[in-house]
Amino acid sequence: MLKILLDCFGGDRSPQANIEGALAALKQFGDLHLILTGDESAIKNCLQGASYDAGRLEIVHAPEVIGCDEQPINAIRLKKESSMMKAVRMLRDDDSISAMVSIGSTGALVAAALTRIGRVKGVIRPAFCPILPTMDGGKVGICDSGANVEVTPEMLRQFGIMSSLYMQHVYGVEKPRIALLNVGKEAEKGDEIHQKAYNLLSETSEINFVGNMESRNLLSGSYDVVVADGFSGNVLVKTTEGTALELLKKLKKDIYSRTVYKLGALLMKRMFMEEKEFMNYQNYGGSVLLGTGKTVVKGHGSSKATAVAKCIEQAYLMERSALSAKIEETILKYEHYEY
Amino acid sequence: MLKILLDCFGGDRSPQANIEGALAALKQFGDLHLILTGDESAIKNCLQGASYDAGRLEIVHAPEVIGCDEQPINAIRLKKESSMMKAVRMLRDDDSISAMVSIGSTGALVAAALTRIGRVKGVIRPAFCPILPTMDGGKVGICDSGANVEVTPEMLRQFGIMSSLYMQHVYGVEKPRIALLNVGKEAEKGDEIHQKAYNLLSETSEINFVGNMESRNLLSGSYDVVVADGFSGNVLVKTTEGTALELLKKLKKDIYSRTVYKLGALLMKRMFMEEKEFMNYQNYGGSVLLGTGKTVVKGHGSSKATAVAKCIEQAYLMERSALSAKIEETILKYEHYEY
Numbered sequence: 169m170l171k172i173l174l175d176c177f178g179g180d181r182s183p184q185a186n187i188e189g190a191l192a193a194l195k196q197f198g199d200l201h202l203i204l205t206g207d208e209s210a211i212k213n214c215l216q217g218a219s220y221d222a223g224r225l226e227i228v229h230a231p232e233v234i235g236c237d238e239q240p241i242n243a244i245r246l247k248k249e250s251s252m253m254k255a256v257r258m259l260r261d262d263d264s265i266s267a268m269v270s271i272g273s274t275g276a277l278v279a280a281a282l283t284r285i286g287r288v289k290g291v292i293r294p295a296f297c298p299i300l301p302t303m304d305g306g307k308v309g310i311c312d313s314g315a316n317v318e319v320t321p322e323m324l325r326q327f328g329i330m331s332s333l334y335m336q337h338v339y340g341v342e343k344p345r346i347a348l349l350n351v352g353k354e355a356e357k358g359d360e361i362h363q364k365a366y367n368l369l370s371e372t373s374e375i376n377f378v379g380n381m382e383s384r385n386l387l388s389g390s391y392d393v394v395v396a397d398g399f400s401g402n403v404l405v406k407t408t409e410g411t412a413l414e415l416l417k418k419l420k421k422d423i424y425s426r427t428v429y430k431l432g433a434l435l436m437k438r439m440f441m442e443e444k445e446f447m448n449y450q451n452y453g454g455s456v457l458l459g460t461g462k463t464v465v466k467g468h469g470s471s472k473a474t475a476v477a478k479c480i481e482q483a484y485l486m487e488r489s490a491l492s493a494k495i496e497e498t499i500l501k502y503e504h505y506e507y
Numbered sequence: 508m509l510k511i512l513l514d515c516f517g518g519d520r521s522p523q524a525n526i527e528g529a530l531a532a533l534k535q536f537g538d539l540h541l542i543l544t545g546d547e548s549a550i551k552n553c554l555q556g557a558s559y560d561a562g563r564l565e566i567v568h569a570p571e572v573i574g575c576d577e578q579p580i581n582a583i584r585l586k587k588e589s590s591m592m593k594a595v596r597m598l599r600d601d602d603s604i605s606a607m608v609s610i611g612s613t614g615a616l617v618a619a620a621l622t623r624i625g626r627v628k629g630v631i632r633p634a635f636c637p638i639l640p641t642m643d644g645g646k647v648g649i650c651d652s653g654a655n656v657e658v659t660p661e662m663l664r665q666f667g668i669m670s671s672l673y674m675q676h677v678y679g680v681e682k683p684r685i686a687l688l689n690v691g692k693e694a695e696k697g698d699e700i701h702q703k704a705y706n707l708l709s710e711t712s713e714i715n716f717v718g719n720m721e722s723r724n725l726l727s728g729s730y731d732v733v734v735a736d737g738f739s740g741n742v743l744v745k746t747t748e749g750t751a752l753e754l755l756k757k758l759k760k761d762i763y764s765r766t767v768y769k770l771g772a773l774l775m776k777r778m779f780m781e782e783k784e785f786m787n788y789q790n791y792g793g794s795v796l797l798g799t800g801k802t803v804v805k806g807h808g809s810s811k812a813t814a815v816a817k818c819i820e821q822a823y824l825m826e827r828s829a830l831s832a833k834i835e836e837t838i839l840k841y842e843h844y845e846y
Contacts, residue, residue, distance in 0.1 A: 303753045314690055317698045351653055351741040358738065359656045383742045384749030399697065400739045402690040403722045407746035410723030414642045415754055418785075422778050432774030439761050439768050446757075 169201045169224070171265045172483050173258060176206035177233040177251040178272020180470045183207075186271065187214040189476025194220055196477070197484055203258070203265070205230045206251035230254035233272075236469060240275035244283070256280045259462050267463035267483040269454070271471045277464065278315050278457070286461040288492050290499035292320070294459035295327045295398070296466070297334055298405055299452045304389035309335055310349075311395055313455060314402035321364035322502075324348065324395055325372055329498050330458040331393040332375040337489035338456075338482065344392035347381035349400055354380065361397070369395065374498050383407075412447045453478035456486060459495060463487055508540045508563070510604045511822050512597060515545035516572040516590040517611020519809045522546075525610065526553040528815025533559055535816070536823055542597070542604070544569045545590035569593035572611075575808060579614035583622070595619045598801050606802035606822040608793070610810045616803065617654050617796070625800040627831050629838035631659070633798035634666045634737070635805070636673055637744055638791045643728035648674055649688075650734055652794060653741035660703035661841075663687065663734055664711055668837050669797040670732040671714040676828035677795075677821065683731035686720035688739055693719065700736070708734065713837050722746075751786045792817035795825060798834060802826055 174190050176183040183206055190202050201224045204211055208229040215225075232250035234243045247253055252272045259268045270277050278294075287294060295312035302308050311331035316323065328346050335344040348366055350358045355366050357380055369377040381394055383404055396404060419440075423433045433440065445451065453475065454467035463486045467479040486492075513529050515522040522545055529541050540563045543550055547568040554564075571589035573582045586592055591611045598607045609616050617633075626633060634651035641647050650670035655662065667685045674683040687705055689697045694705050696719055708716040720733055722743055735743060758779075762772045772779065784790065792814065793806035802825045806818040825831075 303757045317690060317701075349742065351656060351738060362656075362738075382745055384745040384752070386746065386749060387753040388749075399690060399701075400742045403688065403739045403742045404746055406721055406723040407725065407743055408750050410725060410727075411747050411750040412754060413723070414726040415751060418642045419782065422782065423775070426778070429775050429778050432771040432778075435771030435774070436762070436768050439765070439771075443758065443761065 169199055170197075170484060170487055171201045171203060172480060173203045173205060173255040173265060173268035174480065175252045175255045175268065175270035175272055176204050176211055178236070178270065178469070179467070181472060182271065183210055183214055185471055185473045186476050187211060188473030189471070189480065190225070191218055191220050192473060192477040193480035193484070194224055196481065200224065200480070200484060202226070202480070203228055205255040205258075207231055228254060228258065234276045236273045238273065238276065240273065240279040243273065243276045244280045252276060253280060256284050260284050266487040267465065269465045269467065269476070269479045269483050271454070271467035271469055271476065271479070274314070274466055277466050281457055281460050281464045285464065288459050288461060288496045288499065290496060290503050291330070291459035292323050292326055294457045295330065296455040297331045297393075297458050298455040300387070300405065300408060301446060301452060302389040303387050306389050307339060307452070308386060308391055309393040310401050310405050311393060311458065312398040312401050313396070313405045314398045315457065316398040319361065319397040321361055321368050324361070324365035324397065325368040325502070326459070326499060328369050328375050328377065328393070328395045329372065330495050331395065333491060333494050333498065334456065334458055334486075335392050337491055337494065338485045341392050343376045345378045345390070346375050346393045346395060347378050347391045349383060349394050349396035349404060350380035351382070352380065353382060365395070372502070374501070409449060416444060416447060450475040451478070453482045456482055461492075463492070508538055509536075509823060509826055510540045510542060511819060512542045512544060512594040512604060512607035513819065514590045514594045514607065514609035514611055515543050515550055517575070517609065517808070518806070520811060521610065522549055522553055524810055524812045525815050526550060527812030528810070528819065529564070530557055530559050531812060531816040532819035532823070533563055535820065539563065539819075539823060541565070541819070542567055544594045546570055567593060567597065573615045575612045577612065577615065579612065579618040582612065582615045583619045591615060592619060595623050599623050605826040606804065608804045608806065608815070608818045608822050610793070610806035610808055610815065610818070613653070613805055616805050620796055620799050620803045624803065627798050627800060627835045627838065629835060629842050630669070630798035631662050631665055633796045634669065635794040636670045636732075636797050637794040639726070639744065639747060640785060640791060641728040642726050645728050646678060646791070647725060647730055648732040649740050649744050650732060650797065651737040651740050652735070652744045653737045654796065655737040658700065658736040660700055660707050663700070663704035663736065664707040664841070665798070665838060667708050667714050667716065667732070667734045668711065669834050670734065672830060672833050672837065673795065673797055673825070674731050676830055676833065677824045680731050682715045684717045684729065685714050685732045685734060686717050686730045688722060688733050688735035688743060689719035690721070691719065692721060704734070711841070713840070748788060755783060755786060789814040790817070792821045795821055800831075802831070
């Protein structure tokens with residue numbers, strides 16, 4: 169049995185979406201045991217009428233909720249009885265529990281993970297690695313997408329190692345093509361940190377480093393992971409999502425501007441729905457935090473049930489593939505590097 | 508008469524597109540005088556058969572061309588007889604010439620502008636400010652989009668001042684809304700440089716600073732300029748262009764996958780063409796370099812004639828509005844800040 173904690177509060181559609189996601193995940197994996205944290209009566213209300221294997225679902229009461237606009241450090245210190253912090257403490261203290269999933273405040277979760285859960289041996293700083301769909305039907309991971317706005321070259325190398333192992337063992341990508349986000353393709357592009365990172369990544373034989381990537385090529389399907397400092401990685405992910413969303417919105421508005429367009433769109437209805445699904449980040453799960461002592465997955469605040477279930481699946485697969493041990497093994501080979 | 512230099516080589520469609528753009532600009536502005544640099548016989552070939560006011564068009568022979576993959580510093584040192592460097596020298600030495608336009612190597616142009624043309628008094632470093640279309644039919648400038656991969660808070664403040672004046676005087680935007688690109692809306696987001704820049708921008712009374720912007724909102728129409736370090740600004744612009752392009756490509760491919768979609772698209776043909784035009788950066792001119800001693804405009808390497816004409820128009824309007832003098836006046840108010 170694999171035990172995973174699910175923080176049931178803090179998202180736009182919580183706790184309903186969280187609990188529906190939990191039930192879907194329980195159906196998907198017969199050896200999954202879920203522990204839901206949050207207001208017990210609210211959770212029980214949501215569970216009413218649902219059929220599930222009660223032996224694999226546990227509720228741990230936690231009356232408080234950390235809001236998205238709360239100052240992270242204060243929130244994790246003061247709201248000890250929140251659904252998130254209760255899950256974090258249990259993850260830290262209970263050796264039988266492998267992982268946790270939350271769709272609550274990103275800042276609080278990162279702060280809690282760093283201060284309470286700790287890191288895999290040798291890892292300088294954990295990093296987020298969300299997944300975006302590429303235009304050829306594939307996937308691309310971005311690591312880091314915002315956990316570390318300041319980085320060192322050695323951190324960027326570690327992001328490359330961790331995300332390469334992640335794509336390999338959780339998504340089954342053989343020899344993932346790892347690129348470094350930069351302002352141009354040439355090795356000498358960018359600031360000193362990126363220039364040094366380029367060299368470090370080049371000499372890391374465990375990964376398939378393919379050089380710098382310009383951001384306009386993110387969705388081309390030529391890369392499996394893009395290594396980035398958390399600042400520009402964050403810009404990369406949010407710009408992609410924002411541009412896609414704004415474009416679809418514009419298309420929709422323009423279609424409604426003339427009857428003949430509406431007619432045309434009617435014929436293409438299924439296609440447009442597929443495009444919308446394709447762009448829908450709900451289908452791609454959450455951002456896993458790579459390099460933490462135990463697995464932590466952060467879903468989007470607006471996650472629906474399918475997205476929550478996907479996050480649980482990610483946590484499940486990370487544990488089943490013993491990703492942390494593999495990360496530690498590779499990272500420690502380079503521990504002699506000064507940092 | 509306003510004299511502007513046009514480097515006629517170095518783009519994918521040079522010199523043909525450059526020269527067609529030049530002729531269009533000459534028609535547009537009756538008081539414009541253009542000096543074309545580049546291989547004289549090639550330029551004359553392109554001009555053959557065209558009708559234009561020969562008194563306002565001059566050719567200066569320059570046999571060499573700087574390629575896009577040449578190392579900038581070497582290129583500007585060694586290729587003194589290139590179309591770009593000849594224009595740069597004339598711009599520097601001839602007081603009667605106001606501005607230059609090039610669609611050649613960005614790196615070479617930036618290096619040449621910095622070392623040969625110099626800066627407006629008080630400006631720490633010039634910055635690029637390209638323009639993107641917003642979904643409500645407006646425009647948004649991004650400053651800096653790549654001239655400075657490393658910045659200080661004071662530089663970011665200057666980018667805000669320069670781009671605000673640019674939007675105001677060249678595009679007629681009253682009280683441009685200036686935002687700072689960051690990983691979240693709150694003032695304390697980002698690294699120390701961005702936190703300090705937030706404070707400096709807030710206390711700069713000459714600009715209408717509206718706070719941090721998350722990159723997903725770039726195209727929303729809520730901002731007139733986004734201030735950014737050149738690294739993440741570059742990521743912002745290229746990701747937006749890349750995502751839009753990849754999405755349109757995907758739509759096209761999906762349309763061709765089924766007959767009924769092709770039929771629908773036929774009804775929407777005009778709309779799709781308009782969308783494509785809307786996304787086409789060719790319509791939005793080039794990246795002006797703000798803060799250089801004389802006006803320098805850099806067009807996209809793949810510029811067609813319309814884009815070249817637009818670049819010349821930008822240079823023309825910058826000069827006609829005496830933008831440099833306005834930048835100097837405002838920047839010097841803050842020169843007592845330590846940097």
